[in-house]
Amino acid sequence: MDNSSGVTHVEWREWGQEAFEEASEAGKPVLLALMTEWSEESHKMEAATYAEPRIAANINDGFIPVRVDADRRPAIRERYNMGGFPSTVFCTPEGQILTGATTLGIDGFREILDRVRRTWDSNGEEAGSLPRSLREEPPGGEVTARVEEHMVEQLLATHDDEFGGWGTDVKFPLPRTIEFALVRARDQATRALDAVQTHLLDTYDGGFYRFSRNRNWRAARCEKLADENAAVVRALAHGYRYTGEESYRESAERGVEFLTTTLWTDEGSQDGGAFAASQGGDEEYFRLEPTERENTDAPAVDETIFAGHNGLVIDALLRYYAYTDDEMARQYARQARETILNTLVDESGRVTRFHDGQTAGPSGLLVDQARLLRALTTSWSVLGEPGPAVAVADWTLDTLQTADGSFQDSPDDGTALLADPQYPLDTAVELADSLLDLWGLTGEKRYREAANDAIGTFAGAAERMGVEVAHYATVAARLDGLEVLTVGTEAESELHRAALRLADHEAVVVPEPASTITTRERPEAAACLLTDGERQGEARTPAELEALLTA
Structure with a gap:
């Protein structure tokens, strides 16, 4: 994070094994500061609390301070976030969490520094703990129609009839x-x-x-x-x-x-x-x-x-x-x-999070693989331009999918809690959604199977899910009856454009010239509606297509 807006005397280290080894050798806890560029509170804390000379001296003397841009390092963010930014996290040299908070003023920071020092002096490494996300295995189960039913019930139960939206708070x-x-x-x-x-x-x-x-x-x-x-x-x-x-x-x-x-x-x-x-x-x-x-x-x-x-x-x-x-x-x-x-993106389909001209970010993170795959499947469906969609998907399946079908958020970095795999629900759902699109676009069943595995990893908790994760129920419903609308014309033809406008947004529109069709039997220049691979009907004109989709 750029510190040009304020002066700090804190001797920040970069995230990495070296900083935690230094903490171990010195017998000191780590102070991890998670910041973001967009958070005004992050900049204010940087310019006020961390710029206070006595605070900085206390940090430098009793802790190994590490600063991380939470957007650039999402795997760190997911393990150490205290509920907002900035997050101030105190860790053992092994990376386990002692305590933490969000924004802290000078007085509050002095208090927490003193409290952490006392805890560390009294209990050392034994005072650390793992976040809940690393202590519990995802609750697997069977994906059924009940997932969608439950989410509809949640919509009805939590809708704010007076102001719109869901919930009665933020x-x-x-x-x-x-x-x-x-x-x-x-x-x-x-x-x-x-x-x-x-x-x-x-x-x-x-x-x-x-x-x-x-x-x-x-x-x-x-x-x-x-x-x-x-x-x-x-x-x-x-x-x-x-x-x-x-x-x-x-x-x-x-x-x-x-x-x-x-x-x-x-x-x-x-x-x-x-x-x-x-x-x-x-x-x-x-x-x-x-x-x-x-x-x-x-x-x-x-x-x-x-x-x-x-x-x-x-x-x-x-x-x-x-x-x-x-x-x-x-x-x-x-x-x-x-x-x-x-x-x-490299030739194998591995995605690097960012490159700013000086520093390359981490690569192979599930969130980036999933989101770029989303862009590529949409580009395929809308423009007929697939790019390396298959390579990105295959790298993700080969590298981040575990033997039980779940997906870990990143390759093992080996540093602190990044050595422990995490299985994020939201990101797994994003990936599963894109894999279902890829199944529709390619006809390759392995992508549907991988999507089912990703959703099934959390099916045991479906009855406890709220509207905030309705995307999970969307993908579960698509698994139970994915609609694919294949169009035997080039992308952006009149029929293809009509298909994009008329198809349900959860369906997959597949533009493909008739000359490339090998597994889908239908007359040339026709649109064919399939549900889970079963033919429902066909249309040759936008008007016929509208009649088919609204029947």
Whole structure:
């Protein structure tokens, strides 16, 4: 993290085995500071608490301080996050957690430093513990129709009838939950979309704020992250597809404008540019009137190009293009895709998280493999351009899938808790969703089997899941009856374009010239609807296709 905004006397180390070995040799605990560029609290703590000379001297004397950009190192973030950023975590030299907190002022920091020192002096390594995610194995089980039924029940039970959205406290946009509801509880989905575009859309600079602190969607947190904006744009595009509501298209367009202007960057790229990571959430700036903003510097943009973030943006822009014919969205998606493929993907299909021109990030992380695969399957479906989708999927299956079918979040790094595998639900679901698309696109059953394994890993906990993980139920439902619409024409033909607009958003549209068809029997230049491989009917014109899909 850039420290140009403040002066610190803390002698920060880089994350790595060397820092933990130093702690072991010195008999000191580790102070791990997890920061993000978009978090105003991270910058304030950097400029105030860590810049206080006596605090810095205490840290340098009694601890081995390590600072990590949580966006650049998600595997560390998932193991050590204390619930927000900054996260201040105290660890043993073996990497186990002593205690932690989020934002701390000078007085609070002094207190926790003293408390940790006493605990360490009294109990040493025995005071450390593993986070829950590393203590428990994923609760496997059989994937049944009950998963989808339970999630619908959760939608009904937790919907906020007064203000829209789900829950009675902090309101997140929950775009994947909206997508699940669009085909199962559409009124709830549209109420949520209405709230998001009314309260989280920055009507002047474009883009969407992260969440609202209150049940009524007021008091927004103003950070704008590329991956979260992409997810909202995609949900709005799907909302427009189902309802024809122009405000959803217009709000999605404002999100696209933000992504392709404020977050478009060629920093660290030699291939024409891609999407930057985030824009900071300076609330004083975002509370200004438009005329006042014109004369004020906007919050800084983190120009790091993350493979996974770009994967979600590419997917969202192409979904938006499929429904609107917005050529600009298509062009930016293709350019970003080529930049990521040329700079962050090797021939085997392994994805590197980022490269900023000086430092290469970790490679082979499940989140980046899954999200880039999502971009490639969408590119295949919408543009007929698969890229290395199969290679990315196969590398992921060969390297990150375990013998029982679950997926670990990263290759073993060997440092502290990164030596212990973690099996994240959200990321496994993202991967499974993309693998199902790949099954539809290729007809290769191994991708469906891998998706089923990924979902089955958590099926034993399905009855305890809330609406925040409705994406899990979406993928479970797709496993039970995936619709594939094969189109015997080149991509972007009239019939193919109609298929993209008319098919359910959970279906897979497969453009393929008749000359390439070997396993799917149908007349040339016809669209064929299949459910789990079983033929349901065919159509030769957009009108026939609409009749087939609405029968």
